[in-house]
Amino acid sequence: MNRLIILLLAFVLCSPVMAGLPYDTNSDNTISSDELGSAILKNLETNDPVSSDLSDAAWIYWHWNGTPLTVTDTANQTIILEKPVHRLVAFDGSTLETLRSLNATDLIVGVSKNTHDEREFFPEFQQTPSIGTVWSPDMEALIETRPDTVFIYGSISRDSVQAIEEQLKTLDPSIRVLHFDLFRPEIYPDEVIKVAKILGKEGEAQAFMDFYEPVMSTIGERIASIPLNERKTVYFESWNAYKSAAPGSGYHEKVEFAGGKNIFADATNPYPVVDPEAILRLKPEIVIKQVGAGESNVGGYNDPNAKQLVPVYESLLNRTGWNTLPAIQNGNVHVIHSDILGSASHFIGLEYLAKWFYPDKFSDIDPIRTHIEYLTRFQHLQYDPETRGGFVYP
Amino acid sequence: MVFCSNTRSSTVIIITSVVIFTLFLTSISVIAENSEPTQTIKASNLSGSWQYCITIQSLSGPSGIKEIIPPGFSYETSNLPDSQVKQSGELILLALPKGGNLSFNISSDQSAIGTVSGSYTNYLTSDQKPLADIHLAHGSGTLENISRTSQGESKYAVKKSSGPGFSICGAAFLISVLLLTRRRIQ
Numbered sequence: 018m019n020r021l022i023i024l025l026l027a028f029v030l031c032s033p034v035m036a037g038l039p040y041d042t043n044s045d046n047t048i049s050s051d052e053l054g055s056a057i058l059k060n061l062e063t064n065d066p067v068s069s070d071l072s073d074a075a076w077i078y079w080h081w082n083g084t085p086l087t088v089t090d091t092a093n094q095t096i097i098l099e100k101p102v103h104r105l106v107a108f109d110g111s112t113l114e115t116l117r118s119l120n121a122t123d124l125i126v127g128v129s130k131n132t133h134d135e136r137e138f139f140p141e142f143q144q145t146p147s148i149g150t151v152w153s154p155d156m157e158a159l160i161e162t163r164p165d166t167v168f169i170y171g172s173i174s175r176d177s178v179q180a181i182e183e184q185l186k187t188l189d190p191s192i193r194v195l196h197f198d199l200f201r202p203e204i205y206p207d208e209v210i211k212v213a214k215i216l217g218k219e220g221e222a223q224a225f226m227d228f229y230e231p232v233m234s235t236i237g238e239r240i241a242s243i244p245l246n247e248r249k250t251v252y253f254e255s256w257n258a259y260k261s262a263a264p265g266s267g268y269h270e271k272v273e274f275a276g277g278k279n280i281f282a283d284a285t286n287p288y289p290v291v292d293p294e295a296i297l298r299l300k301p302e303i304v305i306k307q308v309g310a311g312e313s314n315v316g317g318y319n320d321p322n323a324k325q326l327v328p329v330y331e332s333l334l335n336r337t338g339w340n341t342l343p344a345i346q347n348g349n350v351h352v353i354h355s356d357i358l359g360s361a362s363h364f365i366g367l368e369y370l371a372k373w374f375y376p377d378k379f380s381d382i383d384p385i386r387t388h389i390e391y392l393t394r395f396q397h398l399q400y401d402p403e404t405r406g407g408f409v410y411p
Numbered sequence: 412m413v414f415c416s417n418t419r420s421s422t423v424i425i426i427t428s429v430v431i432f433t434l435f436l437t438s439i440s441v442i443a444e445n446s447e448p449t450q451t452i453k454a455s456n457l458s459g460s461w462q463y464c465i466t467i468q469s470l471s472g473p474s475g476i477k478e479i480i481p482p483g484f485s486y487e488t489s490n491l492p493d494s495q496v497k498q499s500g501e502l503i504l505l506a507l508p509k510g511g512n513l514s515f516n517i518s519s520d521q522s523a524i525g526t527v528s529g530s531y532t533n534y535l536t537s538d539q540k541p542l543a544d545i546h547l548a549h550g551s552g553t554l555e556n557i558s559r560t561s562q563g564e565s566k567y568a569v570k571k572s573s574g575p576g577f578s579i580c581g582a583a584f585l586i587s588v589l590l591l592t593r594r595r596i597q
Contacts (some may be wrong), residue, residue, distance in 0.1 A: 050508045054495040057475040057506035062497065067537040075473035075534035078508060374564060 038099055039070040046110055048074050048083035076101045080217035091171025092196035102216055106164040108151050111200040118395040119218040127162035134248045137173040137318035151177045156184050164192055171196035200360050201267055225395055232364045236371045240276035240379050249374045251277035252301035258313030261291045275370035291318040297338045304344040309355035316407030326352045326410035352410045466514045472535035476505040480517050481525020489515035524548040
């Protein structure tokens with residue numbers, strides 16, 4: 018605790034006084050061309066190194082039209098940014114993954130503890146300081162990274178997020194906390210554009226959207242042509258046995274987006290633990306089992322191949338009474354890893370779901386190609402998911 | 412205001428052709444590495460004095476250019492507002508808050524030779540890089556040499572420099588113009 022107080026004092030003493038936009042000499046809350054031009058001339062004349070204030074002014078002029086940026090984040094909180102982001106802490110892997118798509122990882126100074134477990138997917142962050150997790154944050158480590166901005170969940174784990182925010186406000190009120198859910202398909206494009214604007218990565222965001230949006234719109238358009246009463250019934254099971262998903266959860270939305278009819282769509286709890294008898298009664302045509310954590314912590318980028326997923330698959334087939342399910346009888350049971358369904362890579366998982374649900378409609382779609390292109394072009398990873406890792410079975 | 416445009420009207424077609432083609436030949440494009448910034452020099456002889464238009468293109472983001480012109484040369488004008496230019500003796504400072512392209516003119520009398528040296532500062536990245544030197548030299552009425560020299564490890568080092576003003580193509584062009592004119596006279 019003493020260490021934390023010393024750190025806090027050091028921050029207070031070292032923090033520059035926030036006084037609006039740099040080089041806004043007439044205080045009209047805009048850095049004009051003349052204001053920046055004369056600052057540049059003065060710098061050229063004195064031959065001094067470019068000060069951080071001057072490069073900030075140039076950055077704000079270039080990326081934010083010389084004015085502060087007003088952002089309303091996913092928690093519906095409006096923040097006015099008067100300085101660019103220089104030191105960023107990302108509390109979750111989806112944010113980190115998205116920042117990589119935007120070529121913005123050079124700003125990262127702190128990552129979630131879980132990132133250190135993802136040595137294959139996040140090799141460049143294995144030495145980046147860990148700041149714990151949303152559920153068990155290491156505030157001392159977080160403050161030691163000297164962030165100016167923290168990105169944290171917008172709609173999930175609200176209590177934990179709020180506790181972190183309150184502590185940060187006490188420790189260093191100048192740290193800006195922004196909330197994003199960079200894993201939810203329905204808001205992902207908007208969030209990517211917003212984050213890109215904050216970080217001055219609009220060009221990178223456009224390039225990524227040119228890749229992402231056709232994938233999503235192809236699924237959406239083809240599914241739209243299937244009448245609701247002809248859609249396949251789906252039992253989705255999360256990492257733990259009989260824990261399903263219902264409205265209010267991201268997995269329910271994903272099943273529906275891919276054209277499935279969730280058999281537990283009327284559950285009131287977004288993550289209901291369902292009665293095994295109910296599954297037998299509702300007779301799903303498709304079963305989707307997610308692995309990657311909890312009781313099914315197998316597969317993903319760290320595993321050498323998809324063999325780890327086979328026992329999970331076989332255990333589903335052997336569940337009591339499941340031989341009566343149409344899904345089992347027709348070979349429509351699939352295992353998928355949350356790395357490609359519950360994260361910023363959700364569009365890859367959605368391609369798999371859509372193809373499994375309606376193979377005829379998606380015969381020309383090859384999710385593995387999408388996965389490879391994403392890793393190569395946007396994640397800058399030399400990783401072949403065709404031969405490595407465990408993402409889907411069969 | 413027009414920059415880098417030094418054509419001279421004339422009633423004699425052959426003279427116009429020669430002037431235009433000479434301008435073409437003495438226009439040297441130098442492509443910088445990493446595609447930014449690129450630089451062009453155009454030279455022209457007007458009423459006994461030489462005028463050079465130096466263009467630096469594709470400045471990405473707010474930028475500053477510092478140029479030192481050699482003795483005997485004078486800064487004339489640029490495409491920037493006056494508030495974004497500062498000149499003191501041989502030193503010219505140019506601010507480009509919006510980046511983009513910069514053109515500025517310098518002039519000299521017949522005998523002046525020398526080297527324009529400069530540097531480029533990108534205020535988004537705080538990177539400062541030397542610009543390749545521009546060597547200006549000419550003789551009595553004929554352009555002898557405009558060249559750029561490499562700046563070693565500079566990111567914006569010049570890949571290629573050009574030599575004398577007239578080439579085989581130029582000679583062929585002039586001969587054909589002369590032949591055509593002669594036929595018309597006959």
